[in-house]
Amino acid sequence: MMVASTACGTEGAVRNPPASARQSASSAPNSPLAALLADLSNLQIHEAFDFVSDTLSKVYIEWPELASQEAKTIALKRKVKKLRWSSLNIHDYKDNAIDFNKAYYPKNLSKCAVVASALQLLHSEVVYDVGGGAGPFGTMWKHYHPDSKVIVVDRSIEQESIGKKISSIIGINIDYEHGDASNYFTEEKTRGIRIFSYFLCEQMPEFASIRWDTLIGECGIFVDYGEVLGALRNIPKSFSVNYASASVKVPNSLVSFVGDKQLDVNVAVVQRR
Numbered sequence: 001m002m003v004a005s006t007a008c009g010t011e012g013a014v015r016n017p018p019a020s021a022r023q024s025a026s027s028a029p030n031s032p033l034a035a036l037l038a039d040l041s042n043l044q045i046h047e048a049f050d051f052v053s054d055t056l057s058k059v060y061i062e063w064p065e066l067a068s069q070e071a072k073t074i075a076l077k078r079k080v081k082k083l084r085w086s087s088l089n090i091h092d093y094k095d096n097a098i099d100f101n102k103a104y105y106p107k108n109l110s111k112c113a114v115v116a117s118a119l120q121l122l123h124s125e126v127v128y129d130v131g132g133g134a135g136p137f138g139t140m141w142k143h144y145h146p147d148s149k150v151i152v153v154d155r156s157i158e159q160e161s162i163g164k165k166i167s168s169i170i171g172i173n174i175d176y177e178h179g180d181a182s183n184y185f186t187e188e189k190t191r192g193i194r195i196f197s198y199f200l201c202e203q204m205p206e207f208a209s210i211r212w213d214t215l216i217g218e219c220g221i222f223v224d225y226g227e228v229l230g231a232l233r234n235i236p237k238s239f240s241v242n243y244a245s246a247s248v249k250v251p252n253s254l255v256s257f258v259g260d261k262q263l264d265v266n267v268a269v270v271q272r273r
C-alpha cells in the first residue's frame with residue numbers, strides 16, 4: 001500500500017484513501033483522515049490480527065511469565081474498569097508494571113494494530129509514543145511504517161525495561177526514552193506524529209493544564225476509552241478532532257491471548273486547523 005511522504009499536519013499529507021472507506025468521523029467528516037479512520041471497520045483488521053498473533057506467540061514462548069493470567073491481574077482489570085476520572089491517577093507502575101502488561105499488553109497491542117493498520121497512509125519521519133508504557137502502539141506503528149523512527153516516551157523505568165525485552169524478542173527496533181510528557185515536548189513543537197494509547201485516561205485530573213500546542217506535534221492519535229476521548233471536545237479551538245470507533249470480533253485463535261471475544265476500539269486524531 002502506498003505511504004504518503006509528508007506528515008499529517010495538512011490535508012495533502014494523506015493520499016489515496018481507500019475507495020471503500022466510509023465516512024465515520026464525527027468532525028471534519030470530509031477530510032482524508034476521516035476516510036482513513038473509517039477503515040477501522042474494513043478487512044485490514046484480519047491482517048492486523050495475524051501480526052498480533054505471530055508477535056505474541058514469540059513473546060510468550062520466550063517469556064511465558066507474561067502470558068499467565070493470575071488473580072492479581074484479574075483484580076487489576078476490575079480496579080481499572082471501576083475507575084472514575086477523579087481517581088484515575090492511581091498508577092505508580094513501579095510495583096505493578098508486569099501485572100499491568102499481563103492484563104493489558106495483548107489487548108492494547110490488538111487495538112493499536114487495528115488503528116495503525118487503518119492509518120497506514122499517514123506518515124512522519126519521527127513518531128513519539130507518549131506514555132507508551134511497554135510500547136504496544138509504537139510497536140504496531142513501526143510494523144506498518146518501517147521507515148519511521150519510533151520513540152516511546154514514558155516516566156516509568158519498569159515499563160521501559162519490559163518494552164525493551166519485548167522489542168528484542170520480536171525484533172522490532174524502537175527507541176525508549178525516559179521522561180515526563182508534561183515537560184518533554186518544549187522544543188521542536190511541530191515535529192513528529194504523537195501517538196497516545198491509554199495515556200489520556202491517566203491525565204484527566206490535570207486535563208485543564210495540558211499544553212496541547214507542544215504535545216500534539218504534527219498530529220496526535222489517541223486510543224482510549226470512549227468517554228475519555230470525549231473530553232477532547234474541550235481542547236483549544238485551534239485543533240480539529242476526528243473520531244472513530246469499531247467493535248472488532250477477535251478471531252477464535254486469539255481469544256485466549258487477548259482475553260476477550262470482542263474489542264471496542266476508540267480513536268481520535270487531533271490536528272492543527
Ligand SMILES: C[S@@+](CC[C@H](N)C(=O)[O-])C[C@H]1O[C@@H](n2cnc3c(N)ncnc32)[C@H](O)[C@@H]1O
Pocket residue numbers: 091093104105108130131132133134135136137153154155156159179180181182196197198199202
Ligand atoms: C495506562 S498506561 C498505557 C501504556 C501503553 N500506552 C499501553 O497502551 O499499554 C499509561 C502509561 O502512561 C505513563 N504516563 C502517565 N503519565 C505520564 C507522563 N506525564 N509522562 C510520561 N509517561 C506518563 C505511565 O507510566 C504508563 O506507562
